[in-house]
Amino acid sequence: MASRIVIVGAGPAGITVAETLREHDRNVEITMLSSEPFPPYAPPAMADHFLTGREDTLFWKGRDICERLNVDYRSNVRVKSLAPQAHELSVADGSALKYDRLVIATGSGLYAPVGGHDVQGVYNFKSLSAAEQLVDGVRAGRIRSAAIVGAGFIGVELALLLQDLGVAVTMVEMEDRLMWRMLEPETADIVLENVRTRGVEVRLNTRAEAFVGDREATGVKLEAGEELHADAYIAATGVKPNIEWLEGSGVETSWGVIVDDLLRTNIPDIYAAGDVAETKDRMTGERFVHAIFPNAVAQARVVANGLLGFDVPYEGAESMNSLKHLGVEVMAVGSQSGQEELRSRQNGTLRKVFLSDGRIVGFRLVGDIRGAGVLRSLMLRGVDVRPFRDRLLDARPGAAWFGSAVPLHAG
Numbered sequence: 001m002a003s004r005i006v007i008v009g010a011g012p013a014g015i016t017v018a019e020t021l022r023e024h025d026r027n028v029e030i031t032m033l034s035s036e037p038f039p040p041y042a043p044p045a046m047a048d049h050f051l052t053g054r055e056d057t058l059f060w061k062g063r064d065i066c067e068r069l070n071v072d073y074r075s076n077v078r079v080k081s082l083a084p085q086a087h088e089l090s091v092a093d094g095s096a097l098k099y100d101r102l103v104i105a106t107g108s109g110l111y112a113p114v115g116g117h118d119v120q121g122v123y124n125f126k127s128l129s130a131a132e133q134l135v136d137g138v139r140a141g142r143i144r145s146a147a148i149v150g151a152g153f154i155g156v157e158l159a160l161l162l163q164d165l166g167v168a169v170t171m172v173e174m175e176d177r178l179m180w181r182m183l184e185p186e187t188a189d190i191v192l193e194n195v196r197t198r199g200v201e202v203r204l205n206t207r208a209e210a211f212v213g214d215r216e217a218t219g220v221k222l223e224a225g226e227e228l229h230a231d232a233y234i235a236a237t238g239v240k241p242n243i244e245w246l247e248g249s250g251v252e253t254s255w256g257v258i259v260d261d262l263l264r265t266n267i268p269d270i271y272a273a274g275d276v277a278e279t280k281d282r283m284t285g286e287r288f289v290h291a292i293f294p295n296a297v298a299q300a301r302v303v304a305n306g307l308l309g310f311d312v313p314y315e316g317a318e319s320m321n322s323l324k325h326l327g328v329e330v331m332a333v334g335s336q337s338g339q340e341e342l343r344s345r346q347n348g349t350l351r352k353v354f355l356s357d358g359r360i361v362g363f364r365l366v367g368d369i370r371g372a373g374v375l376r377s378l379m380l381r382g383v384d385v386r387p388f389r390d391r392l393l394d395a396r397p398g399a400a401w402f403g404s405a406v407p408l409h410a411g
């Protein structure tokens, strides 16, 4: 029976579903829709792309991936709503599209709990379309200074990029440290020092109340009353699953789309993967949206397998991030605290491993990230590390615990 699979969204999740399907099924009809005008791209490579002009990491599957996979790819197509009874999507141009099975892979967009974020002249860096508008302004000389609201992962990456492009950057953050969701205070302090050394002005404990301006943004009003002025105002206040189009469809959502362990929604024939899906955490079992690239890809494979008839449950999402453009390597994995903390700080490096009940629940590495793969593997496998805990902070490749004492194969 001919069957059409429609994938809404062409980010890392969407394209991985298509690719995995095609590896096993040459005949299934695959249609993939994207609201953006580009081939599938990798958002983590955007900053590097704007800095160096590199395209191979941005369009990491190749610009022609959809042709090679024989996927009917339709860009600039925004889906407006879903009618599961009719197996039909409505598109912004008024047309409709039928599917047999559907994959929701619409990722995440800007979450901006700050007044005036939709005023003209407030930029963000959440998609390539949005990022291009900002960088075009920089290249055209219209943007020489920028005020960024939010110093999470994307805010910090963007601040470093803009600074490298010659823009004077001020960044405000309401919390007491940078990247507070990912970094505990000591690591955050090191990042802060490096960001400041690079020339970015950072103001912590500073809450932005609103972007101000009627037809165009003219400032950022801070809670304390002061107003910041710059050529560009940027919201980097968080991300939120793109689920608005599912309203009224019957697909169950909370913060993101609710899925089971096979990443099926509550509606038959509809799956979800990537930043849009709320999945269980591999360590804690809690349901959460873990908006990182490797999770999106792993979830997409589970979805594709399910569509192919192989029900392989999702192992669960990981919490893992690394900062690429700081000039100092930083890796943050898992929790930022535990019942016990192992710590070593020397020669510009910091290593912290958090343990609970003898198991690694998280770690932070700065300046030397060797051994991260081993620590991660120990953590995910729940290995009792008490017998060799004294050696966990040893980053040297020849360190005894890398191979012998520890029952694992990862490196």
Ligand SMILES: Cc1cc2nc3c(=O)[nH]c(=O)nc-3n(C[C@H](O)[C@H](O)[C@H](O)COP(=O)(O)OP(=O)(O)OC[C@H]3O[C@@H](n4cnc5c(N)ncnc54)[C@H](O)[C@@H]3O)c2cc1C
Residues within 6 Å of the ligand: 008, 009, 010, 011, 012, 013, 014, 033, 034, 035, 036, 042, 043, 044, 045, 046, 077, 078, 079, 080, 105, 106, 107, 108, 109, 125, 126, 127, 154, 157, 242, 245, 273, 274, 275, 276, 290, 291, 292, 293, 294, 296, 321, 322
């Ligand atoms: C600047 C930046 C840096 C990042 N750095 C890292 C990093 O270093 N490491 C890491 O692991 N992760 C990083 N991430 C996160 C990572 O990019 C995401 O987790 C990943 O892209 C999620 O993939 P996705 O396919 O679920 O969603 P997305 O990449 O968001 O793709 C979703 C696609 O769906 C389209 N879409 C949305 N709504 C509709 C609609 N209604 N109709 C049609 N199409 C629609 C969108 O246009 C988009 O192209 C970064 C993200 C950003 C923005």
